Amino acid sequence: MIVVYIARRSGLLRGGRHIIGFMPVSLKDQVILVVGASSGIGRATAMMMARDGAKVMASARRQDRLDDLQRAMAAEGIAMEVFAADATDVSEMNRLAETTRQKLGPVDIAVYVTGTNTPDRSMQRLRPEIWNDLITTNLNSAYYITQAVLPAMREARSGQLIYVSSISGHTPDASGAAYQASKRGLIALSHAIRGEEKQNGIRTTVICPGLVDTEILEKRPVKPTPEMLAQALLPEHVAEAILMCAKLPSRAVIPELTIIGSAL
Numbered sequence: 001m002i003v004v005y006i007a008r009r010s011g012l013l014r015g016g017r018h019i020i021g022f023m024p025v026s027l028k029d030q031v032i033l034v035v036g037a038s039s040g041i042g043r044a045t046a047m048m049m050a051r052d053g054a055k056v057m058a059s060a061r062r063q064d065r066l067d068d069l070q071r072a073m074a075a076e077g078i079a080m081e082v083f084a085a086d087a088t089d090v091s092e093m094n095r096l097a098e099t100t101r102q103k104l105g106p107v108d109i110a111v112y113v114t115g116t117n118t119p120d121r122s123m124q125r126l127r128p129e130i131w132n133d134l135i136t137t138n139l140n141s142a143y144y145i146t147q148a149v150l151p152a153m154r155e156a157r158s159g160q161l162i163y164v165s166s167i168s169g170h171t172p173d174a175s176g177a178a179y180q181a182s183k184r185g186l187i188a189l190s191h192a193i194r195g196e197e198k199q200n201g202i203r204t205t206v207i208c209p210g211l212v213d214t215e216i217l218e219k220r221p222v223k224p225t226p227e228m229l230a231q232a233l234l235p236e237h238v239a240e241a242i243l244m245c246a247k248l249p250s251r252a253v254i255p256e257l258t259i260i261g262s263a264l
């Protein structure tokens, strides 16, 4: 009863056609590129999407970690392509998009998870080269891979771009000026691209996680306490949120999603 009421109120029940609720779209055979897939959130995302039947290309710099990911999936009987590339290099991002197209087909969904921080994050320790590295890795490179996959998405008149920013892109904290500026910039990039590209059937989502227990925390000047880590999200929690956004029907989009540990 309640479902029918909500459906009527929201216009989902029309002209005798019962369209109640949204069936998540299957990722089966969708071509998904995950940049920043060698550890943490990106690795968990690539694994979950591949288990869901997607054709996944996993990329990051560390070949040994990518090989390990590929072996872990093969042990489950799932094939996954890997490609070692530095996201800060425009030509490598173009090659990544082209190799993905050749091996798997045009990219349906690109997930940009790549990110870094520095122990030298305070203004007293930050130097121009560290600032440039963070802005390039966390923000410029998202633009590079976006430019590399957009033409094929426009041609297909569909596509999804999912960016992993951070709650630090919204809420001032101790993650440093360069990290916060880059993550706020990534939020803006995602919204700006959606505004321009929706006419081409392209959707964007930016995910803003709170504390997640991953390797990036090793770059903190002061490590989180075991008590904090016990309350942090796991990479799989963020990957689940990414999957949920990826599986929305093409008429729907989650422009921005914040996910935090429930006790933090």
Ligand SMILES: NC(=O)c1ccc[n+]([C@@H]2O[C@H](COP(=O)([O-])OP(=O)(O)OC[C@H]3O[C@@H](n4cnc5c(N)ncnc54)[C@H](OP(=O)(O)O)[C@@H]3O)[C@@H](O)[C@H]2O)c1
Pocket (backbone or CB within 6 Å): 035, 036, 037, 038, 039, 040, 041, 042, 059, 060, 061, 062, 063, 065, 085, 086, 087, 088, 113, 114, 115, 116, 137, 164, 165, 166, 167, 208, 209, 210, 211, 212, 213, 214, 215, 216, 217, 235
């Ligand atoms: N953990 C948290 O508390 C937290 C909270 C909010 C947001 N985030 C964001 O979540 C994203 C994923 O981070 P994580 O927490 O999962 O940490 P992580 O395990 O350190 O993952 C970072 C990923 O980025 C890749 N990467 C870094 N620089 C790269 C480059 N130049 N080219 C290609 N790949 C590069 C790394 O691979 P290689 O080193 O092999 O290249 C790795 O796969 C980041 O954007 C981070 O800012 C994390």
